[in-house]
Amino acid sequence: MPRVVLVTGVSRYLGGRMARILTEDPRISRVVGVDVVPPRMDIGGAEFVRADIRNPIISKVINAAEVDTVVHMGVIATPVQAGGRMSMKEINVIGTMQLLAACQKAPSVAKLVVKSSSSIYGAGPKDPAMFTEDMEPKHTPSSGWAKDSVEVEGYVRGFARRRPDVDVTTLRFANFLGPRVDTPMSSYFGLPVIPTPMGHDARLQFIHEDDGLEAIRRATIGDHPGMFNISGDGVILLSQAARRAGRPTMPLPVSSAGLVGAMIRRLGLADFSPEQVRFLTYGRGIDATRMREVFGFEPQHTTSETFDSLVRGRRLNRLLPPERVEAAEEQLVSMLTGGEVSR
Amino acid sequence: MTDARVIPIKTKDSKSNARKKPAAKKSPAKDVPGKRASGSRRSASSSAAAAPAEEPEERPAHDPLPGTEPAPVAWDRKVANALAFVRRRITGEYEIDEFGYDRELADKVLNAPLRPIYSRWFRVETRGLENIPDDGGALVVANHSGTIALDSLMTSLALLDHHPARRQLRMLGAHLVFSTPVIGDFARKSGSTLACAPDAERLLNKGELVGVWPEGFKGVGKPYSERYKLQRFGRGGFVSAALRTKSPIIPCAIVGAEETYPIIANAKTLARIMGLPYFPITPTFPLLGPLGLVPLPSKWIIEFGEPIYTDGYPDDAADDPMLVFNLTDQVRETIQQTLYKLLVQRRSVFL
Numbered sequence: 001m002p003r004v005v006l007v008t009g010v011s012r013y014l015g016g017r018m019a020r021i022l023t024e025d026p027r028i029s030r031v032v033g034v035d036v037v038p039p040r041m042d043i044g045g046a047e048f049v050r051a052d053i054r055n056p057i058i059s060k061v062i063n064a065a066e067v068d069t070v071v072h073m074g075v076i077a078t079p080v081q082a083g084g085r086m087s088m089k090e091i092n093v094i095g096t097m098q099l100l101a102a103c104q105k106a107p108s109v110a111k112l113v114v115k116s117s118s119s120i121y122g123a124g125p126k127d128p129a130m131f132t133e134d135m136e137p138k139h140t141p142s143s144g145w146a147k148d149s150v151e152v153e154g155y156v157r158g159f160a161r162r163r164p165d166v167d168v169t170t171l172r173f174a175n176f177l178g179p180r181v182d183t184p185m186s187s188y189f190g191l192p193v194i195p196t197p198m199g200h201d202a203r204l205q206f207i208h209e210d211d212g213l214e215a216i217r218r219a220t221i222g223d224h225p226g227m228f229n230i231s232g233d234g235v236i237l238l239s240q241a242a243r244r245a246g247r248p249t250m251p252l253p254v255s256s257a258g259l260v261g262a263m264i265r266r267l268g269l270a271d272f273s274p275e276q277v278r279f280l281t282y283g284r285g286i287d288a289t290r291m292r293e294v295f296g297f298e299p300q301h302t303t304s305e306t307f308d309s310l311v312r313g314r315r316l317n318r319l320l321p322p323e324r325v326e327a328a329e330e331q332l333v334s335m336l337t338g339g340e341v342s343r
Numbered sequence: 344m345t346d347a348r349v350i351p352i353k354t355k356d357s358k359s360n361a362r363k364k365p366a367a368k369k370s371p372a373k374d375v376p377g378k379r380a381s382g383s384r385r386s387a388s389s390s391a392a393a394a395p396a397e398e399p400e401e402r403p404a405h406d407p408l409p410g411t412e413p414a415p416v417a418w419d420r421k422v423a424n425a426l427a428f429v430r431r432r433i434t435g436e437y438e439i440d441e442f443g444y445d446r447e448l449a450d451k452v453l454n455a456p457l458r459p460i461y462s463r464w465f466r467v468e469t470r471g472l473e474n475i476p477d478d479g480g481a482l483v484v485a486n487h488s489g490t491i492a493l494d495s496l497m498t499s500l501a502l503l504d505h506h507p508a509r510r511q512l513r514m515l516g517a518h519l520v521f522s523t524p525v526i527g528d529f530a531r532k533s534g535s536t537l538a539c540a541p542d543a544e545r546l547l548n549k550g551e552l553v554g555v556w557p558e559g560f561k562g563v564g565k566p567y568s569e570r571y572k573l574q575r576f577g578r579g580g581f582v583s584a585a586l587r588t589k590s591p592i593i594p595c596a597i598v599g600a601e602e603t604y605p606i607i608a609n610a611k612t613l614a615r616i617m618g619l620p621y622f623p624i625t626p627t628f629p630l631l632g633p634l635g636l637v638p639l640p641s642k643w644i645i646e647f648g649e650p651i652y653t654d655g656y657p658d659d660a661a662d663d664p665m666l667v668f669n670l671t672d673q674v675r676e677t678i679q680q681t682l683y684k685l686l687v688q689r690r691s692v693f694l
C-alpha cells in the first residue's frame with residue numbers, strides 16, 4: 001500500500017487529475033506532483049514541486065519525501081505541448097532516464113507505474129489484427145511520440161532488471177479520448193473537414209479519460225506488476241468515427257500526407273507526426289484480455305461510447321445531426337409507403 | 344424492425360426473409376432444408392423463373408393466388424430497410440468486429456455484385472457442403488489460382504449463400520493485400536485478415552470458419568501450363584494453427600478458376616517496377632485493355648472434402664515439425680487428388 005506517491009507530468013490535464021484522485025484516498029498520506037511548469041488546474045491536496053525530471057534534482061525530491069511509489073505520466077505526446085520536437089524528446093527520454101536513475105538509487109521506492117502507449121506496437125500492413133502484450137511490433141515506430149514510448153519502455157525494462165525488488169506496472173493505453181482531455185486525436189476530429197488516407201480505413205480504439213485514470217489509480221493502489229494493454233471494448237473505423245462526429249472527410253493520397261500534416265501543424269489546427277499518419281492509415285488493435293483477467297479492470301466506456309463522449313463534450317457541430325437524419329428517413333419512408341411501415 | 348403488414352408471411356418460411364436481408368439476423372440452422380433446396384434448384388434448373396425465388400415457397404402458406412397483397416409489402420419493406428441502412432451509414436451507428444469486418448456492408452453492398460458472377464457467369468457448383476460444420480471453428484484449405492483471387496470470393500459466397508448455416512468464411516490474405524489501398528480496405532470490411540498465426544488462431548478460437556490458400560501468390564500467379572498443379576503449401580503454418588486450436592481441416596478443391604485468366608507470360612520487370620509479385624499477361628490482357636479484365640466464363644466446381652480432425656493429437660503437436668509436415672502433405676495430396684478427379688469428371692472448360 002503506497003503512502004507517499006510521486007506523480008510526474010502533473011501540470012498537464014491527466015497528471016493533474018491523477019494527483020487529485022490520489023490525494024482523495026485516505027490511505028495515501030502524501031502526494032508530490034512534479035513538473036517543469038506550475039499546474040494550471042487544481043491538483044487538490046497534492047504538493048507541487050517545480051522540478052525538471054531531466055536533471056538530478058529529482059533525486060533529492062524522491063529522497064527528501066521518502067517516496068515509495070512513482071507514477072510516471074510525464075511522457076508527452078505532442079511537440080506543441082513541449083515546445084518543439086527536440087525538447088519533447090528531451091523530456092520524454094532523458095527525463096525518464098533521470099527519473100529511473102533517481103529511483104534506482106532511492107531505497108524507499110517500492111513501486112513504479114508507467115503510463116505508456118499502444119503506439120509502441122507501430123502500425124502497418126503486416127500487423128496482426130490484435131496485439132497482445134507479448135507480441136513484438138512488426139513495424140517498429142521510427143519517429144515521434146511512438147518512438148519515445150518505445151525508448152521509455154526500454155529504460156523501464158532495464159530499471160526492472162536492476163531493481164527486481166520494485167514492482168513495475170506498465171500500462172499501454174489505447175488513445176485517450178474524452179470530453180476534456182486534449183490529445184492529437186481530439187484535435188484531429190475537431191477539424192472542420194477531416195483529411196483521411198485514401199483507400200484505407202484504420203481500426204481505432206479509445207480509452208475514456210476517466211477509465212484511463214481509474215486504471216492508473218488501480219495500478220498505484222494495488223499490486224499488479226506486469227504489462228497491460230488498456231483499451232475500451234470494441235473498435236471503430238476511422239470513417240465510422242468521422243460519421244459519428246458528423247464531419248465530412250476528405251480522402252487524400254497517402255503520399256500527400258506529409259505535406260497535409262505539415263500544413264495542418266503550421267496552421268496550429270492539430271499536431272501530426274508521420275507516426276500518427278501511419279496509425280491513421282493502417283490502424284491498430286490491442287487485445288485487452290489480460291487487462292480483464294489479470295489486472296482485473298473493466299472500463300466503463302466502450303470505444304464508441306468514448307468517441308461519442310468526445311463529440312458531446314466538445315459540442316462538435318455535426319453537419320448532419322443524427323436526429324435530423326432519422327427524421328428525414330422517417331419522412332421518406334412514410335412518403336414512399338403511405339406511412340404504413342413502422343420501425 | 345417488424346411490420347404489421349409483413350407478419351402474414353409465414354414465420355415458418357422465414358428463409359425468404361432471411362435471404363433478402365441476411366445481415367439483420369444471424370439465423371441459426373433452423374432453415375436448413377429449404378436453403379439448400381433452393382440453392383441447388385437455382386443451379387440445376389435455371390428455367391424461366393424470372394420471379395423471385397421466394398414466391399413458390401410462400402404460395403402453399405397463402406391462398407393459391409399470390410395476388411396484389413404481398414408484392415407491395417415486400418416493396419415498401421425493402422425501401423424501409425434500405426433507408427434504415429443508409430441512415431446507419433450516415434450516422435455511423437453500426438458495429439464492426441475487431442478484425443474490421445463490417446457484416447452489414449459486406450452482405451448488402453460488397454457481396455451484391457459477386458452474386459450474379461457466381462451464379463450466372465461461373466455457374467458455380469458446390470459439392471460436399473455437408474462436410475462444413477454448422478458451427479464452431481474449422482479451417483478450409485483450398486488451392487489458389489486464377490491470377491486475381493476470385494476463387495476465394497466465390498468460395499466465401501458458396502458458404503454464405505448455400506451452406507445451411509450460412510457460414511461466413513473469414514479469409515486470410517497476404518500482407519500485400521492489406522498494404523494496397525482500396526483492396527486492403529474492402530478485404531478487411533468483408534471479413535478477411537492477415538495470414539499470420541495469431542489471427543488464424545484468434546478466429547478459430549472464436550469459432551469462426553477460416554479460409555486459407557496456402558499456395559499464396561505462387562498459386563495465383565503460376566502460368567497456365569502449370570494449371571491444377573499445386574505449388575508448395577507455404578510452411579505449414581495453417582496446420583500448426585489448426586493443431587493449436589484443435590480445429591478440423593477441411594480440404595477444398597476448386598476447379599474452374601485456372602481458366603478465368605490464363606497466364607501465358609509474366610512481365611517480371613514491369614512487376615518489379617510496380618511492386619507486384621507478378622504482372623500477368625493473358626490472351627486478353629493487356630491486349631484488350633480494360634476488356635481484358637473480364638474473366639473467361641469457365642464452369643466452376645467447388646468441392647469440400649472430408650474433414651481431417653486434429654483434436655486427437657497431443658497438446659504440443661504443433662511443436663512437432665515432422666507431424667506438421669506430414670499433415671500438410673496429407674492435405675495437399677487430398678486436394679490434388681480431388682482436383683484430378685474433378686477434372687476428369689468435367690465435361691468441358693466452359694460448359
